[in-house]
Amino acid sequence: MTIVTNMAAEQGQETVTRQDYFFKLPNEILSMICLHLSLRDMARCMRLCRRFKTILSSREFRKDYLKSKVSFVQVNKDGAQHKLTRFNLDKLLNKWYCYWDDSDEMPGANDPTRYIFRPFPKMWSNGIVTPANFEPFAQDCDYNSFNRALYLLLKLRRMCRKFQVRTMPICSEMNSVPDICLFPWSHDNLPTPRDVLEIFNAHEVLAEDIDDVHVAEELGYMTGFRPSYIETEVDFEFYTQSLNNTFSKIKKKNQYETQLFQWLHKLFQPSLMFSCGTHSIEPQLYFHLTVLSPGWVGGIFTIVRLNM
Secondary structure (H helix, E strand, O other), rough: EEEEEOOOOOOOOOOEEEHHHHHHOOOOHHHHHHHHHHHHHHHHHHOOOOOHHHHHHOOHHHHHHHHHHHHEEEEOOOOOHHHHHHHEOOOOOOOEEOOOOOOOOOOOOOOOOOOOOOHHHHHHHOOEEEOOOOOOOOOOOOHHHHHHHHHHHHHHHHHHHHHOOEEEOEEEOOOEEOOOOEEEOOOOOOOOOOHHHHOOOOHHHHHOOEEEEEOOOOOOOOOOOOOHHHHOHHHHHHOOOOOOOOOEEOOOOOOHHHHHHHHHHHHHHOOOEEEEEOOOOOOEEEEEEEEEEOOOOEEEEEOEEEOO
């Protein structure tokens, strides 16, 4: 690219031409510079010229960009540092016990048949829960699609934290902070509940203890709608088949609550909601999943205490 500067004619100076050396930099150097861009600025640069679009769209750059922007450090290597690993067995003492722990603190602790996940899902420093065999940068994948899935999932996490969202499905006695999960899925349709439990290495008993399965192309919602408002079967059916079932309580309500549900309505198309473990574990597992981008499924993965 050439930049031409016109000097004042009355000063008797000629037109000066200089070369913009930035555009003469090698692609490798430009890529390193662009790693410091925000997603918005990167999108703008892709519209700047064909060369930038080629560089920023390459698989190698997208992989390096994700590594620089999204922290993937496993934080639960010991299997006992996150609430999804702990299930209450002693309500009186408020004692929490890890089913897969080898300690002798609780009766049956050494029973190899007592576990929920084996191996346990990975919890990453960015807040995402993935299957145990998931390695974000060790697999051959479309990093453009992976980037899109991560962007939506981490935005979902930020929105839940901003509005202090709590998950309290119908018939639940507790509300919990929603966790987010992600896993690769190469099929056109959403996975079945059994597929999800198998992907996360859940105990085979849980596959026979699945409840409240709901699959929908889109879900309704109502701002300000709470479980205490349910008085009729129509209310019950709406609640269990709506976004409100997952995003039940919003502690920090303001004028943006409507925009939150509008965004969630668009994100969770299509949707798979289900719970499992009603007759086998306490609390129970709860999933609300959608297709985030081609090849990637994710959404809410948390615990609830169902009163069935």
